[in-house]
Amino acid sequence: MPIRGDPDSLSVGHHVDAVEDIRSILRQAAADRFDFVSIPLAAPQGQGVDYDFRPSVESCLTLEGEQWRTVVVGRVSESLDPDTASTFSEAEVLRSCLETELRWAAHLGLQYAILPPPHSALDKGATGSGCSYARAVGDLLAGGLFSLAALEDAAPVALQVPATSSGWKAWNRFRTLCDHHVRLCCALELTVDKTSEKELERWLAEPVRCVILSPSTFLLNRSGYPVLPKKAKALLEQLFRRQVQVIIAEPQSVEQNEGLLPRLSYIARLFQALPPLSQAERFAYSHMDTLQAPLQPLADNLESETYELFETDPVKYAKYQEAVFIFLTERKQEGRPMPFCVMVLGAGRGPLVEAALKAAERAEVEVDLYAVEKNPNAVQALRHRKRRDGWSSVQVVPGDMRSWDAPKKADVIISELLGSFGDNELSPECLDGAQRFLASDGVCIPISYTAALTPVTAPGLWANARQGAAGGGVADLETAYVVHMQHAFYPCSAVKDCFEFHHPNWTMESNDRCVDLDFEIEVDSLVHGFAGYFDCVLYGPEHISIHPKNFSVGMFSWFPMFFPLRHPQYVPRGSIIRSHWWRRHDAHKVWYEWALTEPAPTEVQNPGGRSWPIGLL
């Protein structure tokens, strides 16, 4: 009964309107193979000032705590939006009723409560002018009403909103007024009629806790079975991968199950028809929701487990092997004298050494191979493999490539020093420091790499970053993070190239950079920051890339980076985001700075590398 789904399972529930006997309702739901039910929190009663709270069930004693927690979701009464009141005192009454019901849901220990849609989400096109509803809910969240809920059930309050454009605007307004509280999520009504695809895709980055399917959402196919219209189906399939629950909202009647069950089996078939997760997707899910400060391999020594994990990448080393093979074959065809001198810089536990040796064997060339590694613990593994695997042509060199006194010049320098944003693990500085032992006609693999960026909506990442590692101050929002989850953000525009580096860099061109990037925004968006990628040419046609345009399918060694903005920016469609990016250095460190000037100027983030320096030493 996976009420909080994992990517391999689905949790489907249905609305119950009248709660006569909750135990028999649950028995029937289980028999029908529903995972949970959603019930009204209050019994039917007077509205507005006549409201007098009576719970829909006798008390918390009706069920065990475990049942409340796992198989029941609560719905706050409709018409409790304080912004619909005509007087202040009436609004106060509604606010107080709202509070009573939410406190009741918290008392029962329900996993979450669904709030009725804000008035402004329903006014087609119009923006509601009040915001007392959001203020009231924000107050309860900030006051810690749900702070006892387990962290994995981190969003105990779900605001119901239609998936339309005005629904998104109402949601964006509500959550911003609640200061992006991590315990507020949305319950998405899948009404998609005139909403464009771009507008629907915005929901993919939002914290959608459940999808509500009302009867009117379904069509009947020619055989008389309920199906979803194309756009709704497409959105639901994408949301399945984001671990949403599904709630079928069906008016109850005598023939209840006759309406519900065909819909349940349609949803189940839709889910089961999804392709199984790939190895890379599985890896991503296992690391989901994590924000990680990028590695600083110059400063830190990796652990064996980290090496082992990345060595299993099914794509990366095959690409390197092919690139080295092409290079060696060219040299051989040019009739150059053998053995060729191959240097692997940052050899780790040897995957690039192995790839190079295989390439040499396949090209039928002799090589002298130097495996340089600064981590003394990894050097033990290299020596072990030299003995075990008969690497007679390999010399293991412990030490830093920037200070190694090489015995001869290399025909090719092979390295894997890239971070998710390309140069962010200081590959340019390392290779510039090593190229003094590259022959004048020598080659570097990789030969070049380019960082790329796009603005993204990423409420979860941003809220996590804000609470984050550096203690919740400015520094947390001036650091970029490796994002272990492709789904955690939604790109608001095209991806554009940023910084580019080529090797060897014989003219010793500065590795500082400054780039201005404009992005067109197609739908109203809340921009939380930028996603960063890299695209890397190894040699000839061989490349490795996490850039969406030419992603190396199946490669899982890198996830995108997330550069947060200190303040999320609301950007209306048709606007331009003009962003500015700097890569700078001093004697001790390299750092990035970034700022916007359109639609409005922002402060420069990470000035002087104050929050996020990348150590050179």
Place this chain on the structure above:
Amino acid sequence: MPIRGDPDSLSVGHHVDAVEDIRSILRQAAADRFDFVSIPLAAPQGQGVDYDFRPSVESCLTLEGEQWRTVVVGRVSESLDPDTASTFSEAEVLRSCLETELRWAAHLGLQYAILPPPHSALDKGATGSGCSYARAVGDLLAGGLFSLAALEDAAPVALQVPATSSGWKAWNRFRTLCDHHVRLCCALELTVDKTSEKELERWLAEPVRCVILSPSTFLLNRSGYPVLPKKAKALLEQLFRRQVQVIIAEPQSVEQNEGLLPRLSYIARLFQALPPLSQAERFAYSHMDTLQAPLQPLADNLESETYELFETDPVKYAKYQEAVFIFLTERKQEGRPMPFCVMVLGAGRGPLVEAALKAAERAEVEVDLYAVEKNPNAVQALRHRKRRDGWSSVQVVPGDMRSWDAPKKADVIISELLGSFGDNELSPECLDGAQRFLASDGVCIPISYTAALTPVTAPGLWANARQGAAGGGVADLETAYVVHMQHAFYPCSAVKDCFEFHHPNWTMESNDRCVDLDFEIEVDSLVHGFAGYFDCVLYGPEHISIHPKNFSVGMFSWFPMFFPLRHPQYVPRGSIIRSHWWRRHDAHKVWYEWALTEPAPTEVQNPGGRSWPIGLL
């Protein structure tokens, strides 16, 4: 030689282009009655990559430190804007030259250095796309280049910008990129041609350090003397009150003084023709640049000096006396039995008692007067005055009006419990607690009051608040402040009424409030928060007000309040600011919350009164 002007004096300097002999230049300037000169920091030299810094003077030994500090201002070379470079490496050269000159200015200890206008300020209408100039300057400011400058000379870097619309945009962009650094100010070129009055007025809230008058700004009048065109003159007169310096930029030639001196005497005449400061203005200046958390008179006892200061207000007590006189006269004319029972609640050291007694004497009525005061130290003064001034009809009552067991019912309750925002010192709660001893046909003076608000540009206030009293965190930007300086902000729209209260409140209507206010923005603005005012009806036609529409001229007891926004909002002209205001309470405190929903939603500020509670106890 008041280089940092006070409101009664003016400091005028002139540009010097070539610095052959700085000592003789200063001698001549003093003889001509100039207060200072501005000199180029560097001697003429190659531009761009050919730049090779040579100072314009031999070294710092040329003058005494005191002279560098007080009579010399430096100008950074033109053409050092890195955003004008066509390549990144050229931009780096310009940035480095800029840094060299600013470090030289800091070394000499000059009061400030003038930076050349950013490229984007000069492109008529167009927005420059780069922002490396601002980044470079922000870097030096954040790096503490000028942190040794004295605090009273808090803005050692002045960016030259024209007073035009594109000049303001360039300035706004530059200072935002520099994260609103308090040490960055502007040097305003008074070129006003097609700029609207509203656009010009925006400068009144900006940190204008000096006004630069170029020859083309002047016209010749019919007598052949230089004068300023009307709009320029009007802006300059307003800026005089904001303590700007004036720099006359005159191309140097043999007839130098013939050009300079008539302009100097025109400026001097303009300044001397200003009306002298009123008592209220003088008081404001003496408290200028201060942000003060509002009084909490329920929690704090005022000191004698504070009482004494406010008792000297030439307007407030006269208005109270008139109001009481009208009331007593009406009662007398109705033939009601005397003596009338008058209660002064919060009597302090007695100014309202005195006003009431004078009103009674003038109206020729008998009164029984009760003077209730909770501050035991002030009670001593009341008793002293009863003896000294023969207040035989006065009974001094030590204690809290909310718990006083009054011996009879009052015909009138007189109080002065208002704060700058009307109810913010909890007048509603105090008077609701006291009205149980008001006769059923009794009257309260004041009878009603209304808080009012307008969005403002207030870069200095905002930056001070951010650094502020509560330790530089969120709390500092969720507290409102009393602003001791009318000039510190510039209203971006009309003033609108917010919360209203009436006394007596026989129905005990809640003192919680919720109001939504829309403001139209007439020119592109950076909105830092809201200014708050009150308007108060004492009795009949008598009112006291700090609302701009009907300000009680000469009254100085209250200054406006400043409600900051956590993040300044850039609002293009023609937009609406939709703001939301709540007054709320619990058992221990009253508080305000505020938020925007247009042009973009913001978080609710001060939720639950977390940063700024107003204690009820």
